[in-house]
Amino acid sequence: MKLEIHDLRASIGGKEILKGIDLTLETGEINALMGPNGSGKSTLANVLLGHPNYEVTGGRVLLDGIDILEKTTDERARMGLFLAFQYPVEIGGITIGKFLKRATEEMYKSNGRMDISSYLSDLRESMNFLEIDQQFINRYLNEGFSGGEKKRMEILQMLMLKPAIAIMDETDSGLDIDALKVVARGVNKLKGDNFSALVITHYQRILKFLEPNRVHILYQGKVVMSGGPELVDELEARGYDWIKEDTHEYVANN
Amino acid sequence: MNTSQTIEIGDYKFGFSFPDQSVFKTGKGLNEEVINAISDHKNEPEWMRKFRLRSYQAFLKKKMPNWGVDLSGIDFDNIYYYAKPVAEQQRNWDDVPASIKETFDRIGIPEAERKFLAGVGAQYDSEVVYHNLKKSLEEKGVIFSDPETAVREHPDIVRKYFGTIIPFSDNKFAALNSAVWSGGSFVYVPKGVRVDIPLQAYFRINSQNFGQFERTLIIAEEDSFVHYIEGCTAPVYTTDSLHSAVVEIIALPGSRVRYSTIQNWSGDVYNLVTKRAVAYENATVEWVDGNIGSKRTMKYPSVYLMGEGAHGEVLSIAFAGKGQQQDTGGKAVHAASNTSSVITSKSISKDGGIASYRGLIKVAEGLKNIRSRVVCDALILDAKSHSNTFPYMEIESDDVSMEHEARVSRISEEQLFYLMSRGMSEDEASKMIVNGFIDPLVKQLPMEYAVELNRLIELEMEGSVG
Numbered sequence: 001m002k003l004e005i006h007d008l009r010a011s012i013g014g015k016e017i018l019k020g021i022d023l024t025l026e027t028g029e030i031n032a033l034m035g036p037n038g039s040g041k042s043t044l045a046n047v048l049l050g051h052p053n054y055e056v057t058g059g060r061v062l063l064d065g066i067d068i069l070e071k072t073t074d075e076r077a078r079m080g081l082f083l084a085f086q087y088p089v090e091i092g093g094i095t096i097g098k099f100l101k102r103a104t105e106e107m108y109k110s111n112g113r114m115d116i117s118s119y120l121s122d123l124r125e126s127m128n129f130l131e132i133d134q135q136f137i138n139r140y141l142n143e144g145f146s147g148g149e150k151k152r153m154e155i156l157q158m159l160m161l162k163p164a165i166a167i168m169d170e171t172d173s174g175l176d177i178d179a180l181k182v183v184a185r186g187v188n189k190l191k192g193d194n195f196s197a198l199v200i201t202h203y204q205r206i207l208k209f210l211e212p213n214r215v216h217i218l219y220q221g222k223v224v225m226s227g228g229p230e231l232v233d234e235l236e237a238r239g240y241d242w243i244k245e246d247t248h249e250y251v252a253n254n
Numbered sequence: 255m256n257t258s259q260t261i262e263i264g265d266y267k268f269g270f271s272f273p274d275q276s277v278f279k280t281g282k283g284l285n286e287e288v289i290n291a292i293s294d295h296k297n298e299p300e301w302m303r304k305f306r307l308r309s310y311q312a313f314l315k316k317k318m319p320n321w322g323v324d325l326s327g328i329d330f331d332n333i334y335y336y337a338k339p340v341a342e343q344q345r346n347w348d349d350v351p352a353s354i355k356e357t358f359d360r361i362g363i364p365e366a367e368r369k370f371l372a373g374v375g376a377q378y379d380s381e382v383v384y385h386n387l388k389k390s391l392e393e394k395g396v397i398f399s400d401p402e403t404a405v406r407e408h409p410d411i412v413r414k415y416f417g418t419i420i421p422f423s424d425n426k427f428a429a430l431n432s433a434v435w436s437g438g439s440f441v442y443v444p445k446g447v448r449v450d451i452p453l454q455a456y457f458r459i460n461s462q463n464f465g466q467f468e469r470t471l472i473i474a475e476e477d478s479f480v481h482y483i484e485g486c487t488a489p490v491y492t493t494d495s496l497h498s499a500v501v502e503i504i505a506l507p508g509s510r511v512r513y514s515t516i517q518n519w520s521g522d523v524y525n526l527v528t529k530r531a532v533a534y535e536n537a538t539v540e541w542v543d544g545n546i547g548s549k550r551t552m553k554y555p556s557v558y559l560m561g562e563g564a565h566g567e568v569l570s571i572a573f574a575g576k577g578q579q580q581d582t583g584g585k586a587v588h589a590a591s592n593t594s595s596v597i598t599s600k601s602i603s604k605d606g607g608i609a610s611y612r613g614l615i616k617v618a619e620g621l622k623n624i625r626s627r628v629v630c631d632a633l634i635l636d637a638k639s640h641s642n643t644f645p646y647m648e649i650e651s652d653d654v655s656m657e658h659e660a661r662v663s664r665i666s667e668e669q670l671f672y673l674m675s676r677g678m679s680e681d682e683a684s685k686m687i688v689n690g691f692i693d694p695l696v697k698q699l700p701m702e703y704a705v706e707l708n709r710l711i712e713l714e715m716e717g718s719v720g
Binding site: 008049051052053072073074076077078080083085088089091092093094099102103106107109140141157 | 305666667668669671672674675676677678679680682683686687689690691692693694
């Protein structure tokens, strides 16, 4: 699958945040998206899934050639998009078990093959893999979860729903190194020809475990630089300041 | 009130088990003639006729409540008070959602009851089950019948308790019910007897005649236990404009009575019900009361804690949709030391509906070690809808521990977005959030009621979003 973002512009409360994003994600690749605070990373993640608070003011987003901007959030999800939330919401009264079953059913609706016993074994296996206590099946969705537990739950959902393209919005923030490894393990499990992730992060440490194919830098609502993994090291060494300088030149020259 | 009455007696011939096409019917409006006609038709003893007529006088004198919801739309002259035609909407088994059929499978509910629970069959399909149940209960001395039968067959017990917890003069609608009551349940559990399976009114033959003015009396003798489930959870599709029931529970020392009902009235019904229980030493009374539908509901099940060690609980669930006002809650009156009460209320309002919690905790003077806890949770689904909380307290003792929590929440865009990002439609996501909201309460219901309540909420939710 291929997600092509062309000149995407979006605003919130009348303020333009995305100012013409161009980016292509293809299954088989891991992409990292970095950038200073306020550059529009989370906005991009939310806009790709159709968050109602954002207004798309221009551009196109094509999933295998189909424009998804007119699609509802759930349609996008069923087409293969997934968002691992930076701040997953708490929803009382819905157990993890019930929620995952419903969500999995929705995903299988289109290709009609959900087998409850393989679902259950898949769930148990995935929970073990992510070192999540089986008791969590009976807990209410994210309610009273620690930050690390919420992030693991996002990865569990991703493993169960098996999206083609996963956008991970700062999934690594606030995690200790052990939790970080678990998250990375989850992503690496899905890695392959049918999976692509856009890993949004501030830090290089998760990228050491994920080995992205491409690294993109977002600044002031635009992708201002794309490169290979070496870009991460450069950022680590030099910070964002040189990007900003380069960008001003770049913006000035384009 | 002086409209002439037409009384027809058709093919009524099976005692008080009315044939489906009941044709006995008083005219519209209420007067002594109508009351006498009801009493004649039921072949009642004189004391009950007098009770009805006295109640009617009280009804005339009592003022309409000037609090709660607006009741000015009730036209007492335009109501049939007895034997209305039953207009039950027919539904088809094929229309029952697969998820409910699955649940029936899982919990092994017999075919006949499945159809009943799904609202597609009449309760007398369960006759066989009922028959066995009845036999084992009778051996233990348990009486479970309609109140008409009880008046005839067990006058001593009925006279001792009937109208003692809720006097006919209690309020205008209790007076009305006392004057024209018909149908309902009578339950008597002897000393020390524990009825292990819930007594469900739908097991009673022809109890679909549960009408507008049913009357229920439950007496639990010392150290007995009973769980009574009222009526049925199948939606009540009626065109009647007034439902006014009276329910009295007497829990004698050491006994425990649990009463559950989930009611779903059509959107033009005024649902004004008086429910009250007394709990003596070490007795426990629990009300589980779900209100869906109706135009206006006023209902506050109460427990009077009369003896030391008594405990009362009220769980109230209300769903207020378009044009609906649910004014519900509970009352606990502590009249003895070492008593405790818990009132939990969950309400949902959508499409301009108004859900209000109204409750009273009263503690008499000079009591020790009183504990009470009130929790009100309201979920508001859109900007047009409202929720109110009216907690009243009259505390006249010092040694009292009171807790009151009230929470109002709205379905947030973030919650919807989260669920939709996992592939669920907006409708599906809203339903899930609402079911989640009531889940902690639903868990306390008998399984088949939990299933039915979830289904009713889902029906109410249908098309509410987007």
